[in-house]
Amino acid sequence: MGFIMRGCRKSKALLLCCLVIILSGWDVCYAGGKFVKIKQAQLSLIDNKAKLSILLDFKLSPEAEEALYSGIALFWDVSIELKQKKRFWDKTLFAHTYRYSLTYYTLLDNFRVKDERKKTFRRFYSLSEALAFMQHIETEEMPLSGYVAKQCVISVLNISFDKEMLPAPLRPVAYFDSQWDLSTNEKRWCE
Incomplete structure (x- = not known):
């Protein structure tokens, strides 16, 4: 019986050590908006x-x-949800995800920002121009089904970098390296 208890103590200690290591490194794995931040949304x-x-x-x-x-092309998803409070839950009035990609073409020596849904793109001669273009997002008119006037509309906005679109050898690095935190924290507000 003593042998079993000592083994159990060792496995609990090992589990506790693993938990402490994982939690101390959590900020490395979590997309906290280090490189991409929402400055303003209206x-x-x-x-x-x-x-x-x-x-x-x-x-x-x-x-x-x-x-x-x-x-390597880089992809982002811009998720938008518009909701209104009902008695016990939030009713979704509109939900949509827009997808954008950024690509560099070596032979042409330019960058391309593409709206993956519309299949339209713009070319830029420098990375700074392409990033400046990507900083401004204007949606088209979004129809709200079940909208109640004079009631607050809860907006939920999230911009996430799609690490799954990276080549397979780069994906494991991207999940654990904070240099690949190219997503934002979710932003919620009421208007």
């Missing part, structure tokens, strides 16, 4: 339609910039 409501204007602080880490210059 919702305009007209009748049963809404329009969102977003201003970001958008930078690339040295590792992401190096990957971009190596020909």
Whole structure:
């Protein structure tokens, strides 16, 4: 019986050590908005339609910039949810995800920002121009189903970098290296 108890104590100690190591390194694994931040977001409501204007602080880490210059496309998802409070839950009036990519073309020596949904793109001669363009997002009119006037509309905005679109050898590094935290923290507000 004593042998079993000593083994149990050792496994609990090992589990506790693993937990402490994981929690101390959590900030490395968590996307905390180090390089991409939401500076301003404003919702305009007209009748049963809404329009969102977003201003970001958008930078690339040295590792992401190096990957971009190596020909790896970088993808972001902009998730927008508009809700209103009901008695016991929030009713979703509108939910949509916009997808954007940033690519460098070596032969043309330019950058391309593409709206993946519309399949439209713009070319830029420098990375700073491309990032300046990506800092401003204007949505088209979003129809609100079940909108109640004079009641607060809860906006939920999240910009997330899609690490799954990176090449397989780079993905494990991207999940644990803080230089790949190219996402924002979720922003909620009421207008």
